[in-house]
Amino acid sequence: MTDKYLNRRSFCIVSHPDAGKTTLTEKLLLYGGAIHEAGTVKARKATRYATSDWMEIEKQRGISVTSSVMQFNYAGCRINLLDTPGHHDFSEDTYRVITAVDSALMVIDGAKGVETQTKKLMKICSDRRIPVVSFVNKLDRECRSPIELLDEIENVLGIRAAPWTWPIGSGKSFQGIYNLRTKEFFRFEHDAEEIVGIPTKGVEDPRWLDWVPEDIFAIFKEQVELIEGIYDPFDPKVFLHGSQTPVFFGSALNNFGVEVLLKCFCEVSPAPLARVALERIVEPSEDSFSGFIFKIQANMDAKHRDRIAFLRICSGEFQKGMSVYHPRLERQIRVNNTFQFMASKRVAVEEAVAGDIVGLYDTGDFKIGDTLTEKEKLSYLGIPNFAPELFRKVQLKSPLKSKQLRKGLQQLCEEGASQVFFPFNSNDIIIGVVGQLQFEVIQYRIENEYGAESKFETCSFRLARWVFPKDSGEVKKYEAALKELGSSYDTVLAKDNEGRYAILVSSEYALNKAKERYPDLRFADTSEIVSREEAA
Structure with a gap:
């Protein structure tokens, strides 16, 4: 220990x-x-x-508009301080930081x-x-x-x-x-x-x-x-x-x-506390390393257009260059580039322990909510991804920038800044957020970080829900219900950026009607529920 x-x-x-x-x-x-x-x-x-x-x-x-991670020493303590956005429109980032x-x-x-x-x-x-x-x-x-x-x-x-x-x-x-x-x-x-x-x-x-x-x-x-x-x-x-x-x-x-x-x-204030995983409670004093990704940030270094995954260490010791097990991918990953932070400034770190927050250079292996361990298959719980409340249709001003637009939207989705939906009944790209100001930030970042100038147009959608079966064993019923959903006049079937099924509706009434018509489906307002189902 x-x-x-x-x-x-x-x-x-x-x-x-x-x-x-x-x-x-x-x-x-x-x-x-x-x-x-x-x-x-x-x-x-x-x-x-x-x-x-x-x-x-x-x-x-x-x-x-985004949370920042900073570390410093004071009175014999190693402090990991996270400043969060105060504005309601960016509250989803704040909720994840609290976890x-x-x-x-x-x-x-x-x-x-x-x-x-x-x-x-x-x-x-x-x-x-x-x-x-x-x-x-x-x-x-x-x-x-x-x-x-x-x-x-x-x-x-x-x-x-x-x-x-x-x-x-x-x-x-x-x-x-x-x-x-x-x-x-x-x-x-x-x-x-x-x-x-x-x-x-x-x-x-x-x-x-x-x-x-x-x-x-x-x-x-x-x-x-x-x-x-x-x-x-x-x-x-x-x-x-x-x-x-x-x-x-x-x-x-x-x-x-x-x-x-x-x-x-x-x-x-307390030293690091025990954490709840799907499989068991994990104590910070355990020898074996474990932690979870709670934030991803792209383009912190504008010169290199890199992407950093923020890892909260929950148990054991993390050392630079160690091989860690990635339960979602079911494989080992060697982590060589690790950092600690002063907002966007970074310092290479050789080792860290429970309670520390480190940044991992990410080439696409990590998602918000991922658990990393030394060898055990664990899934830490409680990291929400809320259904959006506001929607816009994305129109690209130059068709030649389509690749840059999709890359930008994908990375911003993976940061948890937005949700992107691709309806089956059209070629539209629908972006959904929790707060109005997020549209301005996303549009600004897509143009300035990815070089894709776009405009956001209003659309009729008011609600989105992820769709998955109530009984994971009833695959045929699930597929039949999805097919019927796709041809429904008052719901639009789509896939999100992760390839998960979702519906887009124009009112609470339409959502309730869908729930009545398809009792074998579960309509989830946070993707954490989806993650738990998949983990089970």
Whole structure:
């Protein structure tokens, strides 16, 4: 058994758009010594962009459109940090990232409180019992009452709040934060490189009036005395169960409250946890290597047009050049080119252990959801691929670029950015996505990365479902039903990029009618169900 994994901390940062998630990521990297100057996601004319926003379109639009993986060391821990897109249109990428981490950091805008996307992401974490640490951001601006924010976390997100630090004022009257556990006062300073806590004797310490205006201190003291009787103290067991979140306050933009948060995160967040495979539960301490592919990214290096598969290691040790077993392909693969990351920048890695995330150079052997092992046939579960909700017909402006278009669509599909369907009743190419903004990103990437200029036209489809038999032994019934489906007037039979059967329909009513007419078929809204059926 190996214990090298015990200092690994793998977590993702999630939030509603514009809560300050990517800015906080930059500050964490700054404290970890991974970068020496924090970038920005806002200033389009800035010469220094956020490290995690490496795509050209991310720099142009000032938003994160894909998740980024970054590694750094801090306080004796090897941290694997994943920054995720906050925008709903790219939530599928975020959902897959959540499957690859052991904990999450939730960023909340102190003025806006809990927002729509935060609720959705928290639900995913809750369902998977992922421990969550909360950071209430933007205290340098006028914010809502901290007690009101904690109540909202508990009532809206359904998780108990345990305040770890407490703000003293906000906006123009923001004085700093108070560590409720160590009784230290951290005085607010704009862009301070190092903020040292001042030890106190608690809220009764007479020196407070030397540091903080009397009226602001009076409100702060009343709040601290009140919360001690309202909120449960931090309980590591309850936190690791995913039922309690320690809450921190600060200003990521001003680099304030971030180091206290990072120190706590290393202290309380879990080392790599056991993982569920179809065959059994896999412990991180096992000697035998195993892991799964949760993300594929093409064209990270524009000069070489390469493709990288991101591997989360679940057990054992991975070494460069080792031969691994690929259960889906049922063969051994030798892995020679392995990397660890700082967004798009990569560093060759010789070995990695459970909890680490490494990049594998991919020539087409890997797909999202693939399991790799040393020798055992395993299939890790829980990596979703959702049915699209929006559809467009792709029209190529130059027929000579057909090959480039198909290559681009195939690679973007394999990244999980979209689904492509090829209807049997026409030569159309239908692209399906979860969010509207994805169409713009896909169109931009196809043109700029693959040289195929195209236009996306509206079409009548509203829903897509993968189709497979309820009983895998009834092949003839399945084939007969598919043939009948192909000639139906209100459903369109198609194959997706993986060659799997799917139907495209214009309404929920048409889908329900198909379910009634073909009781021997199963209509799945995520391809994870398909994978489980195939694995079984």
